[in-house]
Amino acid sequence: MTQLPALATTLETPDGPFTAIVDAHAVLASGWTADPDALVALIHTTLRPDSVTTDPAATSASVRDSATTAAEAVRAYYAGDLTAPARVPVVQRSGEFRTHAWEVLREVPAGAPVTYTEYANAAGRPAAVRAAAGACALNAAALFVPCHRVVRTDGSLGGFRYGLTIKRSLLEREKDGSSHT
Numbered sequence: 001m002t003q004l005p006a007l008a009t010t011l012e013t014p015d016g017p018f019t020a021i022v023d024a025h026a027v028l029a030s031g032w033t034a035d036p037d038a039l040v041a042l043i044h045t046t047l048r049p050d051s052v053t054t055d056p057a058a059t060s061a062s063v064r065d066s067a068t069t070a071a072e073a074v075r076a077y078y079a080g081d082l083t084a085p086a087r088v089p090v091v092q093r094s095g096e097f098r099t100h101a102w103e104v105l106r107e108v109p110a111g112a113p114v115t116y117t118e119y120a121n122a123a124g125r126p127a128a129v130r131a132a133a134g135a136c137a138l139n140a141a142a143l144f145v146p147c148h149r150v151v152r153t154d155g156s157l158g159g160f161r162y163g164l165t166i167k168r169s170l171l172e173r174e175k176d177g178s179s180h181t
Contacts, residue, residue, distance in 0.1 A: 088144050116136075
C-alpha cells in the first residue's frame with residue numbers, strides 16, 4: 001500500500017518562518033524554519049513519512065485538514081490565543097520517560113514557565129533533571145509541545161533549538177498574554 005506524503009506548511013510569523021509537518025492525524029514536527037528537511041530529520045524513524053510535500057494537492061483531504069488545523073493554531077497563537085497550539089494533536093515517539101515528559105510539557109500553561117527541575121518533578125522523576133532537559137532538546141514539535149516554557153533554575157533561558165531570541169520572544173508574548181510583534 002502506498003502511503004500518501006505528509007504535508008509541510010510554512011507560515012510567516014513575527015518570529016520568522018514557521019513550518020509544520022503533518023500527517024492525516026497530527027503534527028509530526030514543527031519549528032521556526034522554512035526547511036522541511038530539517039524537521040523531517042527530527043521525526044522518530046518509526047513515524048517518519050515516506051515522503052513530504054509542500055503541495056497540498058498531492059495529499060489526502062485528511063492531511064490537508066490536519067495542516068489547516070495546525071496553521072490556524074499557529075496564527076491564533078500569534079493573534080493572542082496562547083492555548084491554541086495545545087488543542088492540536090501531536091505524535092512523537094521515544095522512550096517511556098521522554099514520551100511522558102512531552103505530554104506533561106503540553107500542560108505547562110503559557111505565561112507560567114517552569115524550571116528544568118520543576119519539569120522533571122512534574123514528569124514524575126525529580127532526580128531526572130538532565131533527562132527532562134533532554135526531552136526539551138529532542139522535542140520535534142516546537143510550539144505545539146512548548147519546550148520554550150522551560151528555563152534554568154536561575155531564571156536564565158537555557159537552550160532552544162531555534163535560538164534564544166525566539167525563545168525570549170515567545171516567553172515575552174506569553175508573559176504579556178499578547179500578540180506583540
